[in-house]
Amino acid sequence: MHTIDLYSYRCGVIDCFNEVIHAGIKRLALSHPADTKEERDLYLRFSEEICRKYHTHMYAEDDLLVTDLFPVSDTKGKYLILYYDREETLRSYLDLKKEKVQLNNSGQYCGEARLKIAQKFGRLLSYTEEAVHQIIESNRDREKVVEA
Numbered sequence: 001m002h003t004i005d006l007y008s009y010r011c012g013v014i015d016c017f018n019e020v021i022h023a024g025i026k027r028l029a030l031s032h033p034a035d036t037k038e039e040r041d042l043y044l045r046f047s048e049e050i051c052r053k054y055h056t057h058m059y060a061e062d063d064l065l066v067t068d069l070f071p072v073s074d075t076k077g078k079y080l081i082l083y084y085d086r087e088e089t090l091r092s093y094l095d096l097k098k099e100k101v102q103l104n105n106s107g108q109y110c111g112e113a114r115l116k117i118a119q120k121f122g123r124l125l126s127y128t129e130e131a132v133h134q135i136i137e138s139n140r141d142r143e144k145v146v147e148a
Helices: 006-022 037-041 044-054 087-105 111-124 129-138
Strands: 028-030 057-061 080-084
Touching (some): 006 028, 006 080, 044 057, 057 087, 111 129
């Protein structure tokens, strides 16, 4: 079997995600998380080319929205590239981040409000409601939040 280097593999994933965004299957997709900005930035030039090819958009994210949708160890403090269909999708994502901050600052990021943030993020990623439910239920690596 031929060995594929990590950079090439991740570039293939970037291409695939942008193809499905262009096809209208997904609104938003995430690159693989990187531990440093420098590691993430290795993919910026390739991402720009792919976004031009598929008429999609990208956003270098230095502070990913952390929810119960994904393990906190895969998201908190990670650097990613968001790929999306139109500016409205990016605005929805950024608004969701603000909503979480407001809930957290007011001590209300718990229970149903916390679940709704994760569900909204899943919908932005074009996951089915069933998939979102299963992913959240199976996630045992959740962000620790001080509840009021």
